[in-house]
Amino acid sequence: METTFALLARFGSPFIPLEKISEEFLGLKPKTAESQAKACTLPFPTLKLRNSERSPTMVKIEDLAAHIDKKYAESQKLWHSVQIR
Numbered sequence: 001m002e003t004t005f006a007l008l009a010r011f012g013s014p015f016i017p018l019e020k021i022s023e024e025f026l027g028l029k030p031k032t033a034e035s036q037a038k039a040c041t042l043p044f045p046t047l048k049l050r051n052s053e054r055s056p057t058m059v060k061i062e063d064l065a066a067h068i069d070k071k072y073a074e075s076q077k078l079w080h081s082v083q084i085r
Helices: 002-011 018-026 030-038 061-082
Strands: 015-017 057-060
Touching: 002 061, 015 018, 015 061, 018 030, 018 057, 018 061, 030 057, 057 061
Parallel strands: none
Antiparallel strands: 015 057
């Protein structure tokens, strides 16, 4: 839940345009992220609020936060597995 609140504080909206998060959180150029959104191959769902090609593709903050938390849990598990005890 902390990740969700941090993202909400940063972006100020429960939905974020995909182009605003693609490079920082996905490591993808906006065009590539848009193509993957159309193909439903991103690690979270996206939506358009209007039925228009010009309408921005949006990501729900909770979905992005869940993706970030999942990646963190995976990296934490890996880190713990290589620690010498």
